[in-house]
Amino acid sequence: MKEKLSVVKIGGNVIEDSKVLKTFLENFSNLEGKKILVHGGGKRATHIASKLGIESKMINGRRITDADTLEVITMVYGGLVNKNIVAQLQALNINALGLTGADINSITSKKRPVKEIDFGFVGDVESVSHNAIDKLIQADFTPVFCAITHDKNGQLFNTNADTIASELAIGLSKLYNIELYYCFEKNGVLMTVDDDNSVIDYMDSGTYEVLKQDGVFHDGMLPKLENCFHALSSGVSRVFIGNPSVISNKEQKFTTLYL
Amino acid sequence: MKEKLSVVKIGGNVIEDSKVLKTFLENFSNLEGKKILVHGGGKRATHIASKLGIESKMINGRRITDADTLEVITMVYGGLVNKNIVAQLQALNINALGLTGADINSITSKKRPVKEIDFGFVGDVESVSHNAIDKLIQADFTPVFCAITHDKNGQLFNTNADTIASELAIGLSKLYNIELYYCFEKNGVLMTVDDDNSVIDYMDSGTYEVLKQDGVFHDGMLPKLENCFHALSSGVSRVFIGNPSVISNKEQKFTTLYL
Numbered sequence: 001m002k003e004k005l006s007v008v009k010i011g012g013n014v015i016e017d018s019k020v021l022k023t024f025l026e027n028f029s030n031l032e033g034k035k036i037l038v039h040g041g042g043k044r045a046t047h048i049a050s051k052l053g054i055e056s057k058m059i060n061g062r063r064i065t066d067a068d069t070l071e072v073i074t075m076v077y078g079g080l081v082n083k084n085i086v087a088q089l090q091a092l093n094i095n096a097l098g099l100t101g102a103d104i105n106s107i108t109s110k111k112r113p114v115k116e117i118d119f120g121f122v123g124d125v126e127s128v129s130h131n132a133i134d135k136l137i138q139a140d141f142t143p144v145f146c147a148i149t150h151d152k153n154g155q156l157f158n159t160n161a162d163t164i165a166s167e168l169a170i171g172l173s174k175l176y177n178i179e180l181y182y183c184f185e186k187n188g189v190l191m192t193v194d195d196d197n198s199v200i201d202y203m204d205s206g207t208y209e210v211l212k213q214d215g216v217f218h219d220g221m222l223p224k225l226e227n228c229f230h231a232l233s234s235g236v237s238r239v240f241i242g243n244p245s246v247i248s249n250k251e252q253k254f255t256t257l258y259l
Numbered sequence: 260m261k262e263k264l265s266v267v268k269i270g271g272n273v274i275e276d277s278k279v280l281k282t283f284l285e286n287f288s289n290l291e292g293k294k295i296l297v298h299g300g301g302k303r304a305t306h307i308a309s310k311l312g313i314e315s316k317m318i319n320g321r322r323i324t325d326a327d328t329l330e331v332i333t334m335v336y337g338g339l340v341n342k343n344i345v346a347q348l349q350a351l352n353i354n355a356l357g358l359t360g361a362d363i364n365s366i367t368s369k370k371r372p373v374k375e376i377d378f379g380f381v382g383d384v385e386s387v388s389h390n391a392i393d394k395l396i397q398a399d400f401t402p403v404f405c406a407i408t409h410d411k412n413g414q415l416f417n418t419n420a421d422t423i424a425s426e427l428a429i430g431l432s433k434l435y436n437i438e439l440y441y442c443f444e445k446n447g448v449l450m451t452v453d454d455d456n457s458v459i460d461y462m463d464s465g466t467y468e469v470l471k472q473d474g475v476f477h478d479g480m481l482p483k484l485e486n487c488f489h490a491l492s493s494g495v496s497r498v499f500i501g502n503p504s505v506i507s508n509k510e511q512k513f514t515t516l517y518l
Contacts, residue, residue, distance in 0.1 A: 048334075051311050071339060075307075079338020080330060083407065083415060087361040091413035095391075097363050102346040103356045104400055132354075132398075139394040141363055148342065154350035156342060 005137070005176035006035040006247070009165035012042020013185040014244050015081055024183070025085065027248035029092035034137050034176070036168060037096075037144045039085065040161035041077040048076055060219075065120040065158040073158050074100075077146040086144055097141045101125075101149030102156060104132045107164065109149035109157050123149045123157025125164065128171030162224055166231040173235030180236050182224065183244040188255035189225070193218050199242075199253040205229050208257075225257075232259045264396070264435035265294040265506070268424035271301020272444040273503050274340055283442070284344065286507035288351035293396055293435070295427060296355075296403045298344060299420035300336040304328075307335055319478075324379040324417040332417050333359075336405040345403055356400045360384075360408030361415060363391045366423065368408035368416050382408045382416025384423065387430030421483055425490040432494030439495050441483065442503040447514035448484070452477050458501075458512040464488050467516075484516075491518045 008031070014024050028037060045063075046056045049072045057064040065073065082098040089096035101107030109123030136143055145168065147161035162182065169180040188199035203211070208229060211217065217225060228239045240246055242254030267290070273283050287296060304322075305315045308331045316323040324332065341357040348355035360366030368382030395402050404427065406420035421441065428439040447458035450470075462470070467488060470476065476484060487498045499505055501513030 048311070052307070053310070074342050075334035075338040077338070078342045079334040079336070083333050083337045083359050083361060086359070087409045087415050088413045090361055090364050090409060090411055095363055096361075097358075098361075099356075100342050100345070102342060102349055104354055105349050135398040135400075139391075139398070141394075150346045150349060152349055154347045156346050 002175065002177040004033045004179065005172055006031055006033060006179050006181060007038065007165055007169040007172070008035060008181040008247055009038040009161060009183065010244065011040055011161070011184045014183060015039055015042055016044065020244060021085075022088070024244040025088050025092060027245060029089065029094045031247050035142060036137075036172075037085070037142070038147075038161055038165040038168065039077075039081060039144070040147045041073065041081050044081060045073055045076040048072055059117055062119060062122070062160075063158065064117075065122050067121065070121040070156060070158060074148060074156055078148050082144060082146045089142065089144065094142050095140055096144050097136060098144045098146070100146055100156065101159070101164070104136070105129055105150075105152065106133050106145075107149045107159075107167065108152050109159055110151055111157065121155070121157050123151065123159045125149060125159060125167045128167050130171040130174055133168070133172065134175055162227050166227045166236070169231050169236045170234040173237075178236045180228070180231055180239045181247055182228070182239070182241045183246060184241070186243065187253045188242045189217070189221065191216060197253075200255050201253070202256050202258070204257075205232070205259050228257050229259075232257060261434065261436040263292045263438065264431055265290055265292060265438045265440060266297065266424055266428045266431070267294060267440040267506055268297040268420060268442065269503065270299055270420070270443045273442060274298055274301055275303065279503060280344075281347070283503040283506075284347050284351060286504060288348065288353045290506050294401060295396075295431075296344070296401070297406075297420055297424040297427065298336075298340060298403070299406045300332065300340050303340060304332055304335040307331055318376055321378060321381070321419075322417065323376075324381050326380065329380040329415060329417060333407060333415055337407050341403060341405045348401065348403065353401050354399055355403050356395060357403045357405070359405055359415065360418070360423070363395070364388055364409075364411065365392050365404075366408045366418075366426065367411050368418055369410055370416065380414070380416050382410065382418045384408060384418060384426045387426050389430040389433055392427070392431065393434055421486050425486045425495070428490050428495045429493040432496075437495045439487070439490055439498045440506055441487070441498070441500045442505060443500070445502065446512045447501045448476070448480065450475060456512075459514050460512070461515050461517070463516075464491070464518050487516050488518075491516060
């Protein structure tokens with residue numbers, strides 16, 4: 001029986017509100033067992049880019065990352081957000097260590113191929129060095145990953161944080177029994193997008209396919225769910241989707257995904 | 260006999276010129292044995308602060324760090340500069356890992372006491388977790404430290420990079436035979452400040468005291484040398500001061516300090 005490892009991903013709604021972040025990090029510090037945190041950067045990067053006179057271009061909710069935008073992302077995700085989370089976790093006696101995919105060569109990626117759209121310095125994950133990351137975990141450090149990877153040739157890439165979380169979860173499932181948490185602004189996956197109480201409690205891959213055909217899931221949720229079922233079919237034990245308190249309060253509503 | 264560990268500090272002149280940095284990192288990658296890199300951020304932070312409308316206040320060459328300036332430093336030192344160095348070292352097959360003092364609680368500090376001047380969020384080093392850092396070194400990772408520390412209560416601090424290098428060197432001298440390198444814009448410590456060829460080859464603490472009394476060292480060099488002799492009297496074996504190629508080319512001029 002493999003030891004449990006929790007991989008927890010938080011989105012912009014958690015990072016952008018310092019009170020919400022503080023509460024989340026307290027809950028994260030109380031989460032039992034070995035764990036990894038993954039965060040994006042959200043509107044903070046857009047805000048700082050704008051102040052620096054760099055226009056943020058989004059297509060289908062994805063950021064087009066030119067050289068200037070990559071610099072801002074490296075500053076905001078890899079510096080400002082990551083190091084403040086690490087310092088706050090240290091104050092909670094979690095021995096946190098902030099990382100990009102370049103650090104210890106943990107996550108490599110390659111530039112997303114140009115089809116209709118050139119996303120610029122956006123990388124699709126190629127490999128996760130689960131043995132290198134495990135050296136940190138075995139040393140009782142708690143890795144905190146931001147949404148940046150590299151190509152092992154000196155180039156950093158902006159990379160989707162949901163994907164980073166699922167790829168880390170898949171890679172580490174060779175060594176651990178992985179529970180993957182996605183914390184976002186809703187209470188879970190909803191049957192009716194406007195009804196916060198319509199949380200789907202449990203969903204297996206069969207139900208998912210049926211509901212997808214029925215058009216239940218909106219455009220923002222579909223790639224998240226694809227990510228989750230990809231993780232489940234690649235070695236991850238369970239996926240939980242809910243608001244940030246899902247990691248500490250199993251009484252509340254949230255969605256559990258399984259194969 | 261303890262194993263050798265090199266601690267190498269680079270200043271703004273190396274970081275700000277991408278060609279100089281590239282050459283330095285190639286030399287660093289060829290430096291034999293275990294090693295640690297320490298870098299500041301230099302003018303890049305001033306430049307980005309200025310673009311963000313934040314005025315940089317310097318007193319006696321030290322930056323006054325208000326909350327906005329600390330954010331810029333965290334972005335530039337901890338994100339932009341650190342992660343690009345890590346990615347470039349990875350391309351050279353050095354398994355680099357970027358850190359602030361908050362990461363793995365490696366370097367704690369406390370706010371510099373207010374005397375005539377309130378330096379703001381500037382921290383004086385209190386402790387170095389040499390055992391935690393050694394776990395990374397033993398795992399064959401190469402730590403890359405930027406000039407940021409923390410107070411273990413969630414607060415990050417801007418901290419002098421020369422001091423970080425000497426405190427890391429002192430802390431790790433409990434475990435390793437430490438050679439400490441300071442790479443800067445001159446060829447070494449100069450007898451005559453305007454004459455680049457007047458490099459002092461060797462200087463022990465006795466000679467240092469005599470030359471200091473004679474007023475040989477200018478204001479910028481004095482705190483560097485105080486740092487160095489403090490390190491030497493606290494367990495560090497040797498200190499080398501020179502231009503960035505001092506780490507690879509022992510034929511050129513540079514200064515060696517010893518007790």
